[in-house]
């Protein structure tokens with residue numbers, strides 16, 4: 001996506017193409033995470049003691065990485081929503097002035113805490129075997145960070161989808177926003193045919209990317225459970241994307257901050 005060119009960003013075809021590309025990243029990240037068992041201690045507060053930090057091992061890595069990434073201005077990009085916005089330093093690179101695409105302040109809508117909760121409680125148990133390998137806690141946690149970041153980027157892309165839909169159906173959506181009609185907004189942004197396509201494509205991707213081409217396709221050769229990947233999208237990724245869309249639209253007419 002070229003965030004310096006607002007017309008390109010607001011084209012729903014381009015937005016959907018970006019969402020489709022993100023599926024690849026998410027499927028590969030889940031494949032990588034599925035190499036390791038669940039590793040429960042990496043998600044527990046104090047499960048691995050880090051002096052001076054009150055949180056889980058994965059939280060700590062995520063925060064430390066975000067600090068570095070903030071310095072190279074990752075979170076100035078309109079499509080990035082950090083998990084630890086209050087802990088981030090100013091960039092060392094000069095700012096880029098992106099033309100405004102989202103209104104009002106783009107980071108107002110964040111569901112990162114919920115993403116973290118469903119990731120730990122639902123996704124990890126659905127793709128990883130039970131157990132813990134102490135010697136791989138660092139490796140598995142780095143995979144967690146990649147998974148969380150790619151899920152967050154995908155789900156918060158709902159803001160661009162919503163803005164694009166707002167511009168296409170300004171009158172209808174403005175009336176729903178003014179009436180604070182959440183259900184009406186959800187109905188307006190829902191496209192069941194597209195959701196079905198997403199899930200069907202995802203199943204194919206998880207099956208195809210999750211198998212060595214030299215091996216026969218069988219459940220025991222699959223690197224990740226394709227049905228679990230589909231369920232992750234069906235139960236969490238799409239519903240939360242829609243929630244981000246609705247939440248974004250409810251604030252769409254607020255005055256800019």
Ligand SMILES: O=C(O)C(=O)C[C@]1(C(=O)O)C=C[C@@H](O)C=C1
Pocket residue numbers: 016019161189190191192194195198237238239241242245
């Ligand atoms: O493509 C869209 O129109 C979206 O809003 C994205 C998305 C999705 O999360 O994949 C969400 C809601 C729609 O019902 C269809 C698909």
